[in-house]
Amino acid sequence: MKKRPVILSTDPGIDDAVAIALALFSEELEVKLICPIFGNVSLEHTKANTEKLLTLYQKTPRVVLGSSRPLLRETINASEIHGESGMDGYEFPEATIFADESQTAVEAMHEVVNEAEKTTLVGIGPLTDIALFIHLYPQDLAKIDRIVVMGGSLGRGNYGVLSEFNFAADPEAAKIVFNSGIPIQVAPLEVGNQAKIMPKITNRLKSMGEIGEMIYQLFSKYRSGSVDAGLNMYDALAIALIVKPEIFEMVSARVEIETTASLTYGASLIDLNNYLDLPANAEVAVNVEASLFEQWFIDSLAKTAK
Structure with a gap:
């Protein structure tokens, strides 16, 4: 199978740490950068x-x-969710x-x-670097298959009343990305709220070697949901959108x-109802099959333990 080349722009962050692992150990993706x-x-x-x-993942x-x-x-930052360092709760090797x-x-x-088709x-x-890339290298845009984003919300926010953190961290950058004309897929906040990892699955991580133990320990400190009630896996959704698209319900929207x-x-x-009367510029996930996501996740x- 030919692997899909991907570039990750990421701010780890506990759920980013998991998304990075999912991408790096995927048989379908080649993380180039x-x-x-x-x-x-x-x-x-x-x-x-x-x-x-990366040192731990080798x-x-x-x-x-x-x-x-x-x-x-x-x-702005989200240290109240991820801890002061962003990954509090595990003693990493040097x-x-x-x-x-x-x-x-x-x-x-x-x-x-420019190395790949x-x-x-x-x-x-935040979408700052992707926006700068779009602005500075317009000649490269035809070589982008798509941009896959975790961000935004269908309704209420988790940073402001109506703003989700990733987009709120750099709204101007997000606007540049969505106005770029490049195909975009989005997993918004509400879909992350559906994609919970429940205790039965979380506890299985402890038997998955050093990486599983690390993720379990980070989850114990993660303040987006709880180990007992279920943990929200926002950033992992972006990886799932690429390798497991069939578990999502997608809608074309502005x-x-x-x-x-x-x-x-x-x-x-x-704009799910076309109130703005503008052409769609993204495919937006509006639902995810939570049980299928959880199975794919684990x-x-x-x-990572093999």
Whole structure:
């Protein structure tokens, strides 16, 4: 099977750590580049977390540092969910794999995209670097198969009243991405709320070697849901959209991002009923088969123990 080349823009973050593992150990994906970016915690922490994860995973994709701040707005973070470092709760081995700081993530994206016929961009943090890539390298856009994003919400937010964190962290970047004309698939907040990992599955992680134990320990500190009531797996949805699309219900819709400095700054208007009378610019997941997601999730992580 020919593997699909992907670039990950990520801000680990506990659920990012899981999404990175799912991508790296997938038999269908070839992770060509990982670009840590500010988001859940500062770039200093997301860089260190990426290096620690790859050392533990014993995987060596290219790692190039991304943006440390949004295009325009003040920086926000989600350390109250992920802990001060972004991955509190596990004693990682000392990193032996390090990010390349000699060029920008956007330059590296340009190089990687031109190595393959078609590349998929995966945004599971703020979309700043993907927006900059779109802006600086328009000649590369025909070589993008699609952009797969975890972000936005169908209704209420988890950062502002109507804004989801990833889009709220850089609304202007999200707007550039959705206005790019590139095919986009989106897993919004509500679908992440459906995709819970329940205690029976969480407890199986402990028997899956060092990586399973690490994920279990991080989950014990993760404050998006609870081990007992079920943990929300937001970022893993982006990987599932690529390798397990049949478990989702998808709808073509117009997605507009609010960039006016107002109470709704950063909100995503996902127009399921065509109120805006504008052409669709994304395929939006509106439901996921939770039991099938959970089975895929644990079967995929079982590969990390082999």
